[in-house]
Amino acid sequence: xxxxxxxxxxxxxxxxxxxxxxxxxxxxxxxxxxxxxxxxxxxxxxxxxxxxxxxxxxxxxxxx
Numbered sequence: 001x002x003x004x005x006x007x008x009x010x011x012x013x014x015x016x017x018x019x020x021x022x023x024x025x026x027x028x029x030x031x032x033x034x035x036x037x038x039x040x041x042x043x044x045x046x047x048x049x050x051x052x053x054x055x056x057x058x059x060x061x062x063x064x
Contacts, residue, residue, distance in 0.1 A: 001062060004058060004062065
């Protein structure tokens with residue numbers, strides 16, 4: 001439970017920091033002028049599956 005809470009707090013902090021760092025620029029533009037790559041639906045599905053697997057493993061560790 002504590003691990004998951006700390007992980008969620010860390011995730012939120014990293015998202016807030018990333019958002020604040022990107023604020024002065026357009027959402028799809030980086031400071032050096034490069035454009036972020038948008039994920040394809042296939043890549044998004046893979047990322048979602050990996051995230052779900054990670055959460056399941058984390059919950060299993062908590063049960064032990």
